Every structure is written in C-alpha cells, then in structure tokens.
Amino acid sequence: MQNLSTPCLGRIFLIFIQVHTFHLFHILVPQFIIFAI
Structure with missing residues (x-):
C-alpha cells in the first residue's frame, strides 16, 4: 500500500x-442507444 x-x-x-x-463508456453508450430505440 505504501x-x-x-x-x-x-x-x-x-x-x-x-x-x-x-x-x-464507449461500449455502453451505443448499446444503450440501441436499447432505447
């Protein structure tokens, strides 16, 4: 730890x-956009 x-x-x-x-973030954002649509 030092x-x-x-x-x-x-x-x-x-x-x-x-x-x-x-x-x-780069991986999650496109998946979230696809999921939202």
Whole structure:
C-alpha cells in the first residue's frame, strides 16, 4: 500500500482509470442507444 503513495504510480493509476472508464463508456453508450430505440 505504501508504493501507491508514489506520484508516478498514482498518475499511471489515474490514467488507467480514465482510459478504462472511457472504454466502458464507449461500449455502453451505443448499446444503450440501441436499447432505447
């Protein structure tokens, strides 16, 4: 847990979350639009 406090790892973790969220959003939105229609 102490390694997580390093700025470099935190930045990588933040970028990973952003990319993962964007990827999830990119997959879910078209499905939601298709489902809504």
